[in-house]
Amino acid sequence: MLQTINKDFAIFRDDNYPFLGGGNKARKMMALHKKIKKEKYKAMVTTGGIQSNHCRVTAVYCHKYNIDCTLVLHGDKNEFLTESGNAKIIRNTPSNIVFSEIDDISSHMNNTMDHYKNQGANPFYLYGGGHTLEGAKAYIDVVQQLVDYDYVPDYIFVPSGTGSTQVGLLNGIAKFKLKTKVVGISVGRTKSNAEKVISDFTKELSAKYKISNKIGEIIVDDTFLCGGYGKYNNDIEEISNNSLINYNIFLDTTYTGKTFYGMKKYIERNAIKGKILFWYTGGIYNYLAK
Numbered sequence: 001m002l003q004t005i006n007k008d009f010a011i012f013r014d015d016n017y018p019f020l021g022g023g024n025k026a027r028k029m030m031a032l033h034k035k036i037k038k039e040k041y042k043a044m045v046t047t048g049g050i051q052s053n054h055c056r057v058t059a060v061y062c063h064k065y066n067i068d069c070t071l072v073l074h075g076d077k078n079e080f081l082t083e084s085g086n087a088k089i090i091r092n093t094p095s096n097i098v099f100s101e102i103d104d105i106s107s108h109m110n111n112t113m114d115h116y117k118n119q120g121a122n123p124f125y126l127y128g129g130g131h132t133l134e135g136a137k138a139y140i141d142v143v144q145q146l147v148d149y150d151y152v153p154d155y156i157f158v159p160s161g162t163g164s165t166q167v168g169l170l171n172g173i174a175k176f177k178l179k180t181k182v183v184g185i186s187v188g189r190t191k192s193n194a195e196k197v198i199s200d201f202t203k204e205l206s207a208k209y210k211i212s213n214k215i216g217e218i219i220v221d222d223t224f225l226c227g228g229y230g231k232y233n234n235d236i237e238e239i240s241n242n243s244l245i246n247y248n249i250f251l252d253t254t255y256t257g258k259t260f261y262g263m264k265k266y267i268e269r270n271a272i273k274g275k276i277l278f279w280y281t282g283g284i285y286n287y288l289a290k
Contacts, residue, residue: 002151003248008275010151011249012142015282020057020064021089023282024165027142028135029057035134036067036124043068043116043123046130047105049230050075051254051289053282054130056086059093068121070096072108085289129162136205139168140175147176154274157263159255159281160184160220163198169279170198171205174213184220185262187255188229191222224262230254236261240287252286 001013020026036044044062048055048071055071062069071090073080077099080087090097100108109125116123126132146152158166166184173180186194195218202215226233232240232253239261243251251257263278 002146002149005247009278010153010275011247011278011280012146012156013249013280015249015280015284017282020060021285023053023057024279025054025130025282026057027138028130028132028164029054029061031134031138032126032130032132033061036065039122039124041067041122041124043070043121044126045070045072045109045112045116045123046126047072047074047100047109047128049073050077050080051083051086051286052128053086053255053285054128056089056285057130058126059090059095062095063093068096068116068123069093070098070112070116072098072100072105072112074100074102074105083289085285085287087289089285127162129164131162131164131201133205133208136164136168136171136201137209139165140172140205140209140211143169143172143176143178147178151277152178152275153180153277155272156180156182156277156279157259157266158182158184158279159259160186160194160198161188161255163194163201165279165281166220167198167201167205170202170215170218171209171211174206174215175211177213181216182219183263183266185224185259185266186220186222187258188225189220189222191220194220194222221262221266224258224265226258232258243283243287249280250284250287252283252289254286256280256283256286 001016003011014024015022017027240251240253240257
């Protein structure tokens with residue numbers, strides 16, 4: 001859904017995606033539905049932070065389709081047990097929760113996979129953030145929607161986390177031979193790390209879905225990290241606090257508020273003109289988390 005603010009600025013409302021609470025992570029999760037049914041997975045293992053949108057949609061999806069779910073979470077256990085937002089939704093599902101230090105996540109996930117295999121549960125290993133080819137392919141399909149809307153922006157600004165949303169958009173733009181540039185505002189990774197991950201995944205997705213046209217420039221800006229994932233400055237907090245009044249959306253300080261702030265600064269710094277599309281991946285649960 002497109003929300004037009006003025007002739008030069010619009011918002012793509014991924015929060016209005018109608019399943020699993022909405023947002024880009026829900027779209028990516030449902031893109032896996034056919035595969036999960038076909039291959040008869042009976043358990044799922046994934047990871048994220050205590051307020052992870054991805055973990056929320058995974059927990060809700062598994063509960064809805066009667067799949068056993070284990071979430072390996074990093075972050076403060078007491079905050080998870082008391083905070084609202086995604087954490088509350090996850091607590092209201094029967095998901096198994098394992099708390100882990102960052103360095104131990106892989107071993108916890110592997111151990112859980114082995115446990116499910118020993119039970120004959122045919123588990124699915126889902127990378128954090130829903131980083132899958134199927135999930136990225138969903139955004140090739142969304143670019144088709146933009147073409148159908150007859151709306152082709154000059155720039156798309158999107159939160160850059162695992163990178164798969166940006167990868168899907170880049171491949172969709174190439175498929176339909178658009179001139180749109182995609183700017184990822186990093187919410188956690190350094191520019192060099194993020195751009196390498198996106199470059200590698202872009203090639204993989206392009207090969208998988210036979211996108212023969214040249215992929216556009218990969219752009220990730222990491223100058224708005226404010227010290228790292230989950231950190232923010234006073235300007236980002238102010239944008240978040242006034243987001244519903246000004247833009248009719250909830251911008252959170254971890255993902256979408258940081259991206260909106262970065263977009264504004266990027267446009268000013270580079271004197272960008274033309275049609276701008278802000279890709280709103282969803283933010284109400286993080287906004288209301290405390």
